[in-house]
Amino acid sequence: MADIFKEYEGKLPQKILTDLKQFMPAKASQTKIKQICEQVVKEYNESKADPGECIGNISAESIGEPGTQMTLNTFHFAGVAEMNVTVGLPRIIEILDGRKELKTPSMEIYLKKPHSQGTDIKKLALSIKETTLDDITSEFQINIVDLSVEIMLDKQIMKDAGITNTIVANALKKYTKGYNLKQQDDSFVIKSKSKDANLNDLYKIKEKLKPVHLKGIKGVTQVLPVKRDNEYLIITAGSNLKDVLKLDVVDASRTVTNNIYEIADLFGIEAARQSIINEVFGVIENQGLNVDIRHIMLVADTMCNSGIVKGITRYGIVSQKxxxxxxxxxxxxxxxxxxxxxxxxxxxxxxxxxxxxxxxxxxxxxxxxxxxxxxxx
Amino acid sequence: MSEIYLNNKLVGESQNPKEFVDQLREERRKGSLSANVNVFYDEATTNVYASTEKGRVRRPVIIVKDGKSLLTEDHLKRIESNEVQWKDLVEEGIIEYIDSSEEENCFVAFTPQELTPEHTHVEISPLVMLGLCSSLVPFGNFNQSTRLNAGSKNQKQAVGLYVSNYPVRLDMDVNVLHYAQKPLVQTIMHDVWGYDKHPAGQNIIVAVMSYKGYNMEDAIILNQGSIDRGLGRSTYFRPSIAEELRYAGGLIDEVSIPDKEVKGYKTEKDYRFLEQDGIIYPEAIVKEGDVIIGKTSPPRFLSSLDEYSIATATRRESSLGLRHGEKGVIDFVLITENEEGNRLIQVRVRDTKVPEIGDKFTSRHGQKGIVGMIVPPSDMPFSASGMTPDLIFSPHGIPSRMTISHLIELVGGKTGALSGRTIDGTTFQAESEDDLRNELLNNGFRENGTETFYNGETGERLEAKIFVGNMYYLKLKHMVTNKLHARARGPIQLLTRQPTEGRAKEGGLRLGEMEKDTFIAHGASLLLKERFNSDNTAVPVCESCGLLAVHDDFRNKSYCPLCSDNVEISMVEMSYAFKLILDEFKSLGIYPKLSLASKY
Structure with missing residues (x-):
């Protein structure tokens, strides 16, 4: 049987060949198999676009028409405020325009066993979530007389996030060169070493310290563990695929972000092309609409065939005309x-x-x- | 201390603002203060605002004291006997007008039944919450608000007797219904407004059923017999106006039968209706192209007056003809003078419009539809008594729109017709549906309004009982004859050489961007080229410099203004719009060089 299929390797694409092998009845005779293959080749050639077929225009109409029927701009996750995902027409426009800054960047993090079965899933999710100094601080006080900044910490939040004073102290050290860092029970006092310190500098250092990264993965502002098909995964708001993939517990083969540029940087242009297809197709399917995937593939090909992701804008692929x-x-x-x-x-x-x-x-x-x-x- | 403002200007202060406001209102009711003053006490700031300005929206309410309406039975009797009028009630301090700010201090009861000692006012009628048009919809409180809105809007477009002196008026674009009736199902507002003086519809018999699919999607079916007897017949009036304009140099337009020498003279036949003064005579039957007012104008440019031509030959024809697609009878001719002292001639054309497929009709409940078929009376379905309906309305228009009032009016109209009286359908205080049903039953009909019907063509009994009754139907002013438009050849624009736009200019129907895309998607390249060649032109192009060349027809010779005549010049076909953009490029200082190659 294998010899017969070998014969057709140049004539049929790999996917069809494997499908044929899989679904071919075991007891089929040699001549029957040959006949079937001939028929498949015929059908395959007939399904190809003819020369001069206006595929671009047909793709544009096929994606554009369902676009008129799309509704509901954002989708909210139950329970978590401030966590929504752009879907529908705005999301498609975002992808096809090749925007670098997404409205709602997000990741789907798949986990290895045993976490994928739910073990420590909440703790894991929290460890991924980014915590900054601002998040655990109840108040920043500027003491005008002493010329010092006092950072009042919220013990309860710190405990929930698993942050100790030492972590804070270590993180702050890097950013407070030229300043004295004094640790008290639930606060830090920062005072300038030099004598001619002024209020302006103090204000600047206060603002600089606010976004200091303490824990978790940079850029991940929200996490949400969800169960999908008997498996736990973590959905995030904010995207940083590079750092997430470094974690041991993460299943790197399935974890994705919705940021196409991030994927292009990490995995190359072919992955970005596939990502565009997945994202656009996902949105259209989500709306209960039906668009042939080949139309979307064509759009993705056009966006990626120069080696970098280019949007369908006057700066992107239109400028290449x-x-x-x-x-x-x-x-x-x-x-x-x-x-x-x-x-x-x-x-x-x-x-x-x-x-x-x-x-x-x-x-x-x-x-x-x-x-x-x-x-x- | 509270501040007192008069028309938003600080005028004083008060220790007891509430008392002050009460006192002011008391004075106003007594009449020592104008009834046009409104006072408002702001609880939040304890300030008092009095307004006497114009432009405030105010509404009348009945004053309530100690939980009792000041308007008594006695008043009502005296109103009925015309002893007391509205004005007197306002002066007596029984009814007062409140504005939007004073409303904030009031507690207004909806009906007298729900009055408590806390109430300060009671509404005159729940109907006052509606506007004029909305209150003309019977049983309006049974409807969704959107349908009430649609019903009100449709009534404004109804063809009726809009004024009774229409024969001496020259309104542009008006219609008058021939046999207008007052509605069987009325509201109070029909009486108040004098609706029977200018009705806008007819009471007709409506059957709710389908008929061969020709009333799908809101279409309606009319009975040819009813149309022959005058249903929905109307007259359309449109005046044409000509003015004898004065120009520089004492020149003037002249209304007369144009001389044959005049530039742009049509044909003798076109002027056949004109009398000696150059104006058409009344009752002439005209159709498109016929001249109504003959007129000539002086030449556009004085310089073109050369010595050799005779005076008449230089004048331009500027007669007024009947527009494209119009026909009618000359109804009225008016010769007068306008404010500048120019002679003004107005000729009104009248045209009878008989209902036809495509005309728009509606009930008063936002159930509009266009005529889908006109059926001979012999083919109309008929009831057991042999009655055929005037109109067939599709039942599919009801469930999604939920216009219950439409159904109640049908039963109400039937009852009214059988009992020989008008039915009160005033919103919120209409006659009860049960009473109407009982009355219908007493008249010998099924109480739910249904009747047994028979197929008009085969005579077979229809299995379903058909809901049938009388309704007030309106003919809307949108009629097909005023909208129908198609074109094969016709006028083009001067600049682009493309067809003009719009029905009035006999324009083309645009094949737009998206329509173009469908041609491309089909690969119908040559068909697309043909559809777009309305402004196709052949232009001479110089093959040496690539710019447009000149072709001299007299000498039958082409030459290039830049490269003289020793160059190859070819005719190239392109759209005139493209030729224009090449010219625009040149005016921008851009050199659009065409390099020609043989196509084959």
Whole structure:
């Protein structure tokens, strides 16, 4: 049987071949298998897009039309305030525009056993959550007479987060060079070593200390352990995949972030492409709509084929168009025309928009082929 | 110490603001202070604000003292016998007007029954919470508010007797209904407003059922017999206005039958209705293109007056014709003078509009729909008594919209018609549904308004009992004949050479961006090119410099203004809009060079 499949390796994609092997009945005869394979090849070739098929336009319509039906902008997690995820049309626009700053960055952290079965899941989640000095401080007091800052700590919050005075002291040391750090029972007093300290400097150091990182993973502002399909995982608000993957308890093969650029940096452009597909498809499925995945794949391919993630904007992939008129017909026409005039750009007139503008057949479908005749001499 | 403001200006202080406010109000009720003054005591700041300004929205309420309304039975009797009028009640201090700020200090009861000693006022009627149009919807309190709104809005567009002196008026774009009736189911506001003086609809028999699918999606079906007897028939009036304008140099427009020499002279046939004064005669039957007022204007530019031409030949034709797609009868001709002293001629055209497929009708409950089919009376479903309905309304319009008032009016109208009286459907105080049903039963009909019906074509009995009754239906002013539009050839814009836009200019129907995309998605490239060639032009292009060249038709010779005539010049087909953008580039100092290549 294996020999027959080998024959088809160039003719069919790997996925179809493996599927065929898996679902082929064991008792099928050699000739039957051959027949089936021939039929599959035929069907496969028929399902390919024809030359001149306007796939980009069809993709745009296929994603754009369901976009008009999308509702409900944000989805809230029950129980946790300030934790919501952008979904629906705003999220799709965010992805396709290739925004660097997401509205709601978030991760889904899968865990290794035994944590994936729920062991210490809450403690683990809390250890991932970022705690800053500001979070555990009840009050910052500036003493004008002594020229010192007193940081009053909230013991209860510290206990809940598992932070001791030593951790705080160690963290503060790095940022208080040139200052005396005095530890009291539930407060720290910071005083300048130099004699000509002024109030302005004190205020600056106070502001500098507020975001000092004490514990957890930078950027993770909220954590939420959830159970999904008999397995516990942690959903976070805020994203820092690089640091999360360094943890031993994390299942690095499945943990993801919704930030495409982070994935592109960590795993490369192919992973980013897959991530775009997953995210867009996820949103559309979430809304109960149905879009063929090949449309989304095409969009992801276009966004990634230059090696870096580029959004569908006038700065992203639209700026790569070869035609001056096509660029100008998108956004900021004057800018494109002036820049092209300065360098004397030539418009090859080989895509759709510019040919519509000059009323010539667009090189798509019936407008693509042209006739060649031999002239007798 | 509390501050006292008059029209937001500080005028004094008071130790006892509450007492002061009470005293002011007492004075106002007695009449020693104008009834237009309102006082407001602000609990939060203990300040007093009195207002006498114009522009405050105020409403009348009945004053209550010690839990008793000051308006007594005695007053009501005297009102009925016309001894007392509204004005007197206000002067007597029984009714007062409160504004939005004084309202804050009042405790207004909705009905006299719920009065307690704490109340300060009682509403005259629950109906006052509605506006004029909303209170004209019968049984409005049975509806969702959105439907009440829709019902009110639709009534404003109804065709009726909008004024009774319409024959001597020259209103633009108006309709008058031929056999307008006052509604069988009325509200108090119909009496108060004098609705029977300018009604806007007709009481017709409505059956709630489907008919061959031609009343799907809010469509309605009309009975041809009813239309023949005048249902929904209306007249449309539109005046045309011509003015003898004066121009610089003592030149003036002239209303007359244009001379044949005049520039732009149409044909003799077009002017056939004009009398000696150049104006059409009344009762002439006209159709599109016929001239109503013959007029000529002086030439546009005085310089074009050269010595050799005769005076009349230089004048321009500027007659007023009937617009594209219009027809009618000349109804009224008015010759007058306007404020600048110019002679003004107005000619009103009238056209009878018989209901047809596409005309819009509505009940008073936001149940609008357009005519989907007109059925001969012989084919209409009929009841056991042989009655055929005037209109068939689809039951699918009811569940999602929940217009209960529509259904109650149907029963109410039926009862009213059978008992020969009008039914009171005033919002919040209408006749009870049970009473209406009982009365219907006593008239020998099923109390729920249903009747046995028979298929109009086969005569078979319909299995379902059909809900049928009388309703007040309105014809809305949106009629197909005023909206229908299509074009194959027609006028183009001067600048772009593309078709004009809009029905009034006989414009084209735009094939827009998204429609273009569907052509592309189908790969129908050459079809798309053909659809977009409305402004196609062939222009000569110089192959040496790539700019537009010139073709001289007299000498049959092409040349390039830059490269003289020793260069290759080819005709290139492109859209005129693209030629325009090339010109704009040039005006910006950008050199748009076309490099030509053979297509094949």
């Amino acid at each position: 070869s035609s001056v008129l096509a660029k100008a017909s998108f956004e900021t026409p004057l800018k494109h025309i002036i820049n092209s005039a300065l360098i004397g750009e030539v418009d090859p007139l080989d895509s759709v928009v510019e040919n519509v503008m000059i009323n010539q057949p667009v090189p798509i479908g019936t407008g693509l082929p042209s006739l060649v005749t031999k002239i007798k001499k």
